[in-house]
Amino acid sequence: xxxxxxxxxxxxxxxxxxxxxxxxxxxxxxxxxxxxxxxxxxxxxxxxxxxxxxxxxxxxxxxxxxxxxxxxxxxxxxxxxxxxxxxxxxxxxxxxxxxxxxxxxxxxxxxxxxxxxxxxxxxxxxxxxxxxxxxxxxxxxxxxxxxxxxxxxxxxxxxxxxxxxxxxxxxxxxxxxxxxxxxxxxxxxxxxxxxxxxxxxxxxxxxxxxxxxxxxxxxxxxxxxxxxxxxxxxxxxxxxxxxxxxxxxxxxxxxxxxxxxxxxxxxxxxxxxxxxxxxxxxxxxxxxxxxxxxxxxxxxxxxxxxxxxxxxxxxxxxxxxxxxxxxxxxxxxxxxxxxxxxxxxxxxxxxxxxxxxxxxxxxxxxxxxxxxxxxxxxxxxxxxxxxxxxxxxx
Numbered sequence: 307x308x309x310x311x312x313x314x315x316x317x318x319x320x321x322x323x324x325x326x327x328x329x330x331x332x333x334x335x336x337x338x339x340x341x342x343x344x345x346x347x348x349x350x351x352x353x354x355x356x357x358x359x360x361x362x363x364x365x366x367x368x369x370x371x372x373x374x375x376x377x378x379x380x381x382x383x384x385x386x387x388x389x390x391x392x393x394x395x396x397x398x399x400x401x402x403x404x405x406x407x408x409x410x411x412x413x414x415x416x417x418x419x420x421x422x423x424x425x426x427x428x429x430x431x432x433x434x435x436x437x438x439x440x441x442x443x444x445x446x447x448x449x450x451x452x453x454x455x456x457x458x459x460x461x462x463x464x465x466x467x468x469x470x471x472x473x474x475x476x477x478x479x480x481x482x483x484x485x486x487x488x489x490x491x492x493x494x495x496x497x498x499x500x501x502x503x504x505x506x507x508x509x510x511x512x513x514x515x516x517x518x519x520x521x522x523x524x525x526x527x528x529x530x531x532x533x534x535x536x537x538x539x540x541x542x543x544x545x546x547x548x549x550x551x552x553x554x555x556x557x558x559x560x561x562x563x564x565x566x567x568x569x570x571x572x573x574x575x576x577x578x579x580x581x582x583x584x585x586x587x588x589x590x591x592x593x594x595x596x597x598x599x600x601x602x603x604x605x606x607x608x609x610x611x612x613x614x615x616x617x618x619x620x621x622x623x624x625x626x627x628x629x630x631x632x633x634x635x636x637x638x639x640x641x642x643x644x645x646x647x648x649x650x651x652x653x654x655x656x657x658x659x660x661x662x663x664x665x666x667x668x669x670x671x672x673x674x675x676x677x678x679x680x681x682x683x684x685x686x687x688x689x690x691x692x693x694x695x696x697x698x699x700x
Contacts, residue, residue, distance in 0.1 A: 316524075316576050318444075318455050319481050322569070324561060326485040327355075327445055330399065331362055333481045337441045339397030341367040343390050345410040346401040347374040350447055355488065359401070359445075369393035371413075377593050377600065378405045378412075379464045380423055386413040398442045400479065403500065404451030404460075404600070407444060411459035411477045414440045423461065428473035429678070435474045444479035447488045449539075449567035450500025450601045452507065452575025454482045467594045468673070484572065486565035494543035498651040501536040501567055502605030505647075506585050507574030508532065509612070512626065513619055514581030514682040521580040526629055528573035533630040533647075535566035540651040581682030585611040588695060591673035596660055605653040606660070609645050610698035616641060618685035657699045667696045 311323035321329055334342060342363060350356060351372035360370065371389040374382050390398075390413050400410035412423055418437040419426065425433040444454035453459075458473040492500075512525035542560040546552070552560065588611060589603035616623055616637050623637025630643050649655060662670070671692040674680070680687045687695075 316455065316572075318478050320455070320484055320572065321481065322484040322565070324485060324487050324565075326483040327359060327488065328362070329483055330359070330443065330445070331365065333443055333483070334363075334366060334397065334399075337397060337443070337480055339366070339441060339443075341393065341395045342369070342397055342399055343393045343395035343413075344368060344370045344399045344401060345374070345386060345406050345413060346370065346372050347403070347406045348372055349375075350402045350406070353491070356401070367394070369395065374402070374406045374409050376405070377462050377467075377469075377597060378409045378460075379462045381464050382409055383412040383416065383423055383461060386410075387416050390417055395440070397440050399445065400442055400454070401445045401447065403446070403448035404453045407446070407451065407453035408459035408461060410442055410444075411453075412461055412472060414442055415459070415472060415474070415477060423472065424463075424470050426472045428458065428471040435476070439474070439476040442477075442479040444482045445488070446482070446484060446568065446571070448492060448496065448500045449489060449564070449571035450503035452504065452571045452573070454479055454484070454575075455572045456575045462594070467597065469590050469594060482572070484568050486561055486568050489564040489568060490560060491546070492539075492543060494540050494547065495652065497539050497543050498536075498653055499599055499601035499605060500571070501532065501539065501601075501651065502608065502648065502653055503601030504567065504571040504574045505529065505532045505536070505644075506589075506604040506608050507578045507582070508570065509608070509626065510583040510585055511574065511577035511580050513615060513622055513684045514578075514583055515684055516580055516682065518580040521577040524573045525577040526625070528570045528577065529626055530629050531566045531570035531573070533643075535563040535570070537647070537650055538563040539567050582679040583611070583683035584614065584680040584685075584687050584695065586679035587674045587677035587687070588670070588692070588699075590677045590679065591670045592660065592662075594673045595669050596662065598660055602653070605648055606655075606657060607695070607699055609641065609648065610695050612641050612644060613698060614691065614695050615683065615685050622684075657696065664697060664700055667693055670696055
């Protein structure tokens with residue numbers, strides 16, 4: 307990958323390329339941000355490059371909120387709102403994966419809006435989003451959710467773990483600094499899980515009911531990028547953990563692979579404005595009941611969900627199959643490719659790996675059927691279908 311930093315807009319302004327993070331101060335100045343709250347998670351705050359990022363803000367008043375971990379919950383947002391008020395900030399820099407991105411958006415929403423976060427839940431709001439929302443600059447460190455280019459935040463209830471969505475176009479970050487160098491140290495397991503999250507977004511967006519050829523085109527190209535780069539990213543991560551010293555050529559290949567997945571992740575989040583599907587409903591239930599990492603939940607459920615969907619959209623499955631295997635003659639080839647790809651990067655092949663037992667599916671089905679994602683699935687999903695999909699995932 308060259309050192310050139312590219313600009314593209316969908317509609318967020320994206321600066322993509324190695325070293326893009328070094329443009330942070332210029333972007334903050336251009337946005338008129340003088341007082342910054344950095345929102346990140348506990349792990350990112352410990353990475354060796356993070357102090358350098360903070361130190362670059364010497365000309366700004368800055369504070370850091372890093373009390374984010376796991377699947378984000380309301381209490382984390384509330385603590386972040388406290389940090390926002392204490393800092394006197396007028397803008398946010400969100401650094402990390404989907405969790406800090408979503409918490410940052412929720413903090414921005416509540417900075418000038420009254421009441422409780424879930425008063426603004428998408429589809430169930432009791433209050434209008436009608437006050438200014440502070441600008442956000444997003445710096446992603448994983449290639450999974452693509453939340454840096456999304457206009458929603460997914461936050462769970464602390465007690466029930468039920469996921470809620472707050473949505474508004476104003477929640478879109480103003481600028482994304484997409485720097486693949488920040489992903490080079492990502493562990494193999496996180497690389498695999500977040501990569502399957504991106505792949506699930508792309509596949510479900512392409513299959514979702516409705517007409518949106520723009521999203522369809524983005525989804526197909528994103529699937530191609532995952533096919534080209536995800537396995538390489540996981541392999542490079544494993545080799546680094548094994549203590550291998552990379553030469554210049556290997557480092558360049560690793561950087562290119564990370565860049566490919568970073569773009570695929572953003573493309574997935576852009577494409578799924580068309581909709582998602584049953585995989586996400588099943589995965590959301592796993593996160594609610596078992597607190598499973600969202601990307602891992604998607605990765606485990608994707609093969610069974612796609613076996614369920616294949617008969618409903620054989621032509622679309624064939625189109626996806628030909629993206630990853632040009633000589634494919636039917637959609638089953640794509641389902642087989644998903645299974646092989648998952649196994650090759652170490653994604654568990656059974657729900658048993660999460661501690662789920664076949665006789666304990668009732669709570670999962672009860673949550674999944676209430677989840678709105680499956681409403682745009684290409685094949686209608688009844689309660690009995692959810693049981694069958696979960697059973698197939700064993």
